[in-house]
Amino acid sequence: MNFQFTKYSIIYFIIALVAILASITCLIVFGLKLGMDFEGGSLISIQYSDSRPEMSWVKNAIEGVEGFKGAEIQPIGDKGVVVKVSQNDISSETYSKILQSLGADNNTIDTQNSSVQTISPLVGSELKHKTIIVVIVALVAMLLYIAVAFLNVNRPINSFGYGLSSTLMLFHDIIIPLGVLSVLGKFYGVELTIPVVTALLTIVGYCINNTVVVFDRIRENIIKNKSMSYEEVVNKSLNETFTRCINTSIAVLLAILPLYYFFQGEESLKYFTLTIGLGVIVGIFSSVFLASPLLVQWLKWKQEKTQKSH
Numbered sequence: 001m002n003f004q005f006t007k008y009s010i011i012y013f014i015i016a017l018v019a020i021l022a023s024i025t026c027l028i029v030f031g032l033k034l035g036m037d038f039e040g041g042s043l044i045s046i047q048y049s050d051s052r053p054e055m056s057w058v059k060n061a062i063e064g065v066e067g068f069k070g071a072e073i074q075p076i077g078d079k080g081v082v083v084k085v086s087q088n089d090i091s092s093e094t095y096s097k098i099l100q101s102l103g104a105d106n107n108t109i110d111t112q113n114s115s116v117q118t119i120s121p122l123v124g125s126e127l128k129h130k131t132i133i134v135v136i137v138a139l140v141a142m143l144l145y146i147a148v149a150f151l152n153v154n155r156p157i158n159s160f161g162y163g164l165s166s167t168l169m170l171f172h173d174i175i176i177p178l179g180v181l182s183v184l185g186k187f188y189g190v191e192l193t194i195p196v197v198t199a200l201l202t203i204v205g206y207c208i209n210n211t212v213v214v215f216d217r218i219r220e221n222i223i224k225n226k227s228m229s230y231e232e233v234v235n236k237s238l239n240e241t242f243t244r245c246i247n248t249s250i251a252v253l254l255a256i257l258p259l260y261y262f263f264q265g266e267e268s269l270k271y272f273t274l275t276i277g278l279g280v281i282v283g284i285f286s287s288v289f290l291a292s293p294l295l296v297q298w299l300k301w302k303q304e305k306t307q308k309s310h
Helices: 005-029 055-063 092-102 121-149 159-188 194-224 230-262 267-309
Strands: 041-047 072-076 080-085 115-119
Touching (some): 005 159, 005 267, 055 072, 055 092, 121 159, 121 194, 159 194, 159 267, 194 230, 194 267
Antiparallel strands (some): 041 080
């Protein structure tokens, strides 16, 4: 394989820029639908002894309880249902009314396996702040890791350049899935929860791994092929690592596909796998088509600037 990756860099950059701007626009217009983990509220888990009634019936039964109109209802497994509400002060009397309403028409509820879980707004706010800190620390840690790992590379771009490029790629890899989640949240009620944040951090680790593989091959080829220009070295390195990056990504997608298919009733796991899948697809694009070509363009810009100054 001898494809000239850097020849079409401008096309890659335009695609990435359009996707990033679209994602930022969606985040500004739609925002993110925060889950109960961050907003606080109550989660009522109901398990039926036999089969679960139709979801339309469950919805009508829940809305028949005072204060529960508009509650979010999700099926869990074959016999369960989860009710999410913003209230965080559900009394035992209210809980009894819910059980009575959902247990009408000979629908027997397994009370031993039914429960109420409450997260206060204070705890949700604390989790929100901690999540922001974790994401920022992860991005800074990746920048420092790349800079240190490539400390012995100083020709023609220093280690900081590699670190900065990889960090920009991580921003690209995170912001696009967030943009998709904002659209899904607006039209399908998909929430940003702790499992989804975990998926985003997993994307950070996975995507940086692919980028490091390419950068490491560039470092090796710089030493082995001193007569080559930097652009030639980058093209050679991308050709040598392209198949490996694609195969690794396909392997990850094949691993999460069954999870998404067989656990569609488990909302948290479903959107965890969806986020991972989005991140892998976006990540392979940034690792191969953006990170290294960006370094080439940066070097060309520096050389042009130097020539003009002289």
